[in-house]
Amino acid sequence: MSVSKIFNDPVYGFITVSDRLILQLIDHPYFQRLSRISQVGLSHFVYPGAHHTRFHHALGALHLMQQALDGLRAKGITITEDEYRSAQIAILLHDIGHGPFSHTLENTILEGVDHESLSLEIMKLLNVQYHSELEQAIAIFTGTYHKRFLHQLVSSQLDIDRLDYLMRDSFYTGVAEGIIGSERIIKMMQVENDQLVIEEKGIYSLEKFLIARRLMYWQVYLHKTVLAAELLLTLIMQRAKSLAAEGKKLFCTSALQKFLYPSSVSTLNQSAMIEEFTRLDDFDVLASIKEWCNENDRVLSDLCKRLIQRRLFKAVWWNEEPDKQTMQRIVQTISSYYGLDDNEACYYLRSERIVQLPYDSSKGEIMIRLKNGSLKTIFEASDNLSRENLSRPVVKYIVCYPKEIQLEISKN
Secondary structure (H helix, E strand, O other): OOOOEEEEEOOOEEEEEOOHHHHHHHHOHHHHHHHHOEOOOOHHHOOOOOOOEHHHHHHHHHHHHHHHHHHHHHOOOOOOHHHHHHHHHHHHOOOOOOOOOHHHHOOOOOOOOOHHHHHHHHHHHHHHHOOOOOHHHHHHHHOOOOOHHHHHHHOOOOOHHHHHHHHHHHHHHOOHHHOOOHHHHHHOEEEEOOEEEEEHHHHHHHHHHHHHHHHHHHHHHOOHHHHHHHHHHHHHHHHHHHHHHOOOOOOOOHHHHHHHOOHHHHOOOHHHHHHHHOOOOHHHHHHHHHHHOOOOOHHHHHHHHHHHOOOOOEEEEEOOOOOHHHHHHHHHHHHHHHOOOHHHHHHHOEEEEEEEOOOOHHHOOOEEEOOOOOEEEHHHHOOOOOHHHHOOOEEEEEEEEOOOOOOOOOOO
8 A cells, every 4th residue: 555645844845755754754753853953953043933843854855865866767877766765764864863852962962973873872772663664774874885976875975964054044034044955956966986976967056055155154153142042151151061961860861860970870871872862853852951041050040041041151252272371371260250260161161173165075066067078076177166265164162151251352
């Protein structure tokens, strides 16, 4: 019996899913959790409409993958039914390992483990539950499948993931600079020697894609007020974990408790730990922070109130890393102002190194197939793009501290 479900997406319109296994994965609790994971962290502190989730993004990426695979098939590229399904599953589940607020708390709640590794482990658990039906999808996701171009559709310099999140994040934030011609880019896709390439007619859409990604990073993802909010959230979790390590009993949901008090998960095997992680989402963190506003620990309570009431830290860009003497002087100023010891005052100051690389050649080149059949890199084929500009990391430092602290500091 055939099955089919239609999702009404605000970015692409109707998204149709007709595969039994894919629909089962969408309905699975592991995947449904993504509807409670923010796509862009705390960007809604600056862009009020940015409340979309990883669930939205995953469905959008699934839709674009369908279009890409259909387009390649129409051009004579052999893609079997199993590969067609597996590539869709790989992109559907590519972000399933994200924790609360996506990148914001990565390596804070669960230290030393990135979301890509967690995504792979969760896919392996699902593979067991679905009797090895995800084997090929996992191979495509990890890049071990023999058709390289299928992995490139999932993860590369020009992948389905990026095509969706730029369009989606632009839509929900209202930042027009992120609007790209994703449909045209997909229609211009071709495969040459098992490598994903773009036909020459799509070069201008690619130029806009690379510039849009660069602009979206500085205007949305790395907006200094967004960073100030996300750093404050990180400081809250670090303070809570520090108090928990000292044995202080804090209110928290049962899902968060497992990771706030490490001993709760230290005795679990990897599968059980991953299972516990799949119960954790934004709601666990927010519910706990609301309660911590009333904690008797002065620092934790104050930091939580600042986040809930949107009294964010001041954020200042520096061109060079602040020296230790300057940072220590700021800590002492904060300590004196609030009557805190230096250890407590450190929770009111954060310096972060921010690196943005629009184009990373180490991850492979975006290749253009010219009308004569030859291949060139996007920089060789384009009259408008500079490899030097897009391949050079932009490094800045952001310093965040309470706005009420009056500081006279050279910003280098």
